[in-house]
Amino acid sequence: MNRPVLLDSDTPAAARQALLADLAHRAAATEGSVDAALDLLAPAEALAPLPGTGATVRLWELLATLGAADLTAARVIEPHLDALAILAQAGLDSAGSTGSAAHSxxxxxxxxxxxxxxxxxxxxxxxxxxxxxxxxxxxxxxxxxxxxxxxxxxxxxxxxxxxxxxxxxxxxxxxxxxxxxxxxxxxxxxxxxxxxxGGDNWYLTRSGFAWGGIGVAAVWFGGAVGVARRLAAAGRDREPDQIALMLLGQADAALHAARRVLAAAAADVDAGRANGPDGALLAGQVRAVVADAAEQVLRLAGHGLGPGPLTGEEDHARRVVDLQVYLRQHHAERDSAALGRALLTAGGEPW
Missing domain, CATH: 2.40.110.10 (Butyryl-CoA Dehydrogenase, subunit A, domain 2)
Structure with missing residues (x-):
């Protein structure tokens, strides 16, 4: 269950996969403990490239891997990494910015x-x-x-x-x-x-604001992968009927679309195609696709697994409710309306 979540066909080196797998195992072992998750900041930071520096997909794979392992751990680590990226984008460092070394x-x-x-x-x-x-x-x-x-x-x-x-x-x-x-x-x-x-309004207008928003979506994706893995495990535990196969197939299709969108967005970030308004538009699109996929996986898993895992399996029950809360960082229809306005403002028809 705690294997790395990969986003593209360019498989990372075996050594990095081993480190990701170890981090996933340690994140799962935190079992929702914030204090235990704080102990993972240093190893996560060591594996996290800055967004936009040529390895953005590796950063988002790290976030997705954490999301699949334990969403509390991911919720602790993601903003820490985002803060370090913000400081770097502003030409500051995490130690000198406040006059002393910062741990979290x-x-x-x-x-x-x-x-x-x-x-x-x-x-x-x-x-x-x-x-x-x-x-x-x-x-x-x-x-x-x-x-x-x-x-x-x-x-x-x-x-x-x-x-x-x-x-x-x-x-x-x-x-x-x-x-x-x-x-x-x-x-x-x-x-x-x-x-x-940075200066006035720099925080919101910098390209990294959009990139950070997509990083959060990578965590949602990882959480949905964790839920879907439990659904797949049920199909291996006993012979699935047609309905079980249909639910699993629908979950796979939703996650496949979300994974491909995240991988393509990472490539756009590194190629300079996600700066300024283009990046803001891309972030709105990616977050909408991933949030919809995650909500669909939650629904499909609920239908396919029934009440048993929700009432008898601590890790699954926690993952489901954690993901439901985490997804509310997406503002649903309001974010869709903002995306529609951004499309009209940009002009043309991207399809």
Missing amino acids: WGVYAAEAPRLRLDARPEGGGWRLAGTKPWCSLAAQLDRAVVTAHTGAGTRRAFAVDLRHAGVSPGRGTWASRGLAGVDSTPVDFTAVPAVPV
Whole structure:
């Protein structure tokens, strides 16, 4: 079950596959524990090329492999790798950006009604004040890339030390049964020193923003692969009837389409075809295809496996509910509407 998830026919070297398999085994052994997943940041980072540097497919295979093994581990590691990519794209490094070596990173860029985080220049530097929503694991991570308002209609990314006394993570508001250990709560910032990461609005307009969004879709894909592997195992445990074969075939078709889309997107990123608006459009397309495939696999597995694994198998039950929560990072019909608007704005007909 914990073998690597590969995306293209250009098979990685045997040594890398062995390291991926070992990481998958260790991720599965975390069994939803955030603390155990944090111990995997270093080995995952060692296997993770930066996106857009010629090996993007290897990065997304790593994320998919983690997603298939344990979605909590993937949810801990993916933003850490994304933060390192953001810092690299801004010409910073993870140690020098906050004045000390950082062991773990998060990325907090969500917005919510009635909550606002502002950045103001002070004494030759910057300070953050206000509240940021949806800050996953803020009480357990060392550093984060955080977006804050710098003026009317402008936001900027900043690197911050989450151990600073002015950082106050919320507690007791995360009721989720999926990704249960990945507390995502509002965080209050009071005069917290911050290091700029790029200029105003750079965070959202850089090509890497779209690439990071596709990386998240690679995790969804991996989670769906994990669910589908359980469906396939059922077909090997006993002679499948026509309905079981149909469900397995439909799952395979959905995953095949998603895998090919991810592999093609990785090639586009490395070839320079996914920069600027083209990259944003591509990210919308890939995320929609992968999210639809994952939701289809969840439905097919539910129909094919029945209640038994959901009620009697801890790893399968956790994977299903984790994936359901993780997929809500895709905004479903709203993201489809945004994709339609992007197509009209781009002009022409891509089909």
